[in-house]
Amino acid sequence: MLTPPAAIEALLFASGEPLEKKRIISLLDLKESEFDMALEALTTQLEGHGLSIIDTGEEIEMRTSPETAKVVKKLRESELARDLGKASMETLAVIAYKSGSTRGEVDWVRGVNSSASLRTLLMRGLIEGKEDPADKRRIRYSLTTEALAHLGLTRAEDLPRFSELAAGARDIIKAESNEENA
DSSP states (O other): OOOHHHHHHHHHHHHOSOEEHHHHHHHHTOOHHHHHHHHHHHHHHHTTTTEEEEEOSSEEEEEEOGGGHHHHHHHHHHHHHSOOOHHHHHHHHHHHHSTTEEHHHHHHHHTSOOHHHHHHHHHTTSEEEEEOSSOTTOEEEEEOHHHHHHHTOSSGGGSTTHHHHHHHHHHHHHHHHHHHHO
16 A cells, blocks of 8 residues: 555656645645655655655655756756757747647647656747746746747747637637637
8 A cells, every 4th residue: 555655755756746735635644744754754765866856835846856966967968068858849830839838738649648748948048948837836837039039930820820720729729728618
């Protein structure tokens, strides 16, 4: 059976972003005191392992620990030196045709988790993320001028079949959202 600290670790790893404590407590069906003990145990287990728990009071996130900064910096520099892979190009295309996409929308279109691709594109300055005014827990991604230059365009509307594909993407995502809310 999965222990509460292991379950919290799995949720944080799978999410790739901060999670509200209340949400974790609900997902794991824990009491607040049980959650606090499990989080403390996980924090202790991670000491010296290269990962740490960031606790803002309302949210927690699993990140690399400060001691790993040099090695993580080398990884990021090597990622920036490489060409964009297929996954990153797919993610960039989704955002190009549906500006203001959330990670969930990008994941839905691609059919896989896009966290790594989004991180790569953010690090390279090809996309930017802004808080969703309707739901402050979500980030909406859009192309930067750097992305347009990378693609050899002066504006997103110059993409092939932009009007047709952008409208189709909006319609599909809207229909999917309506089905989930029904």
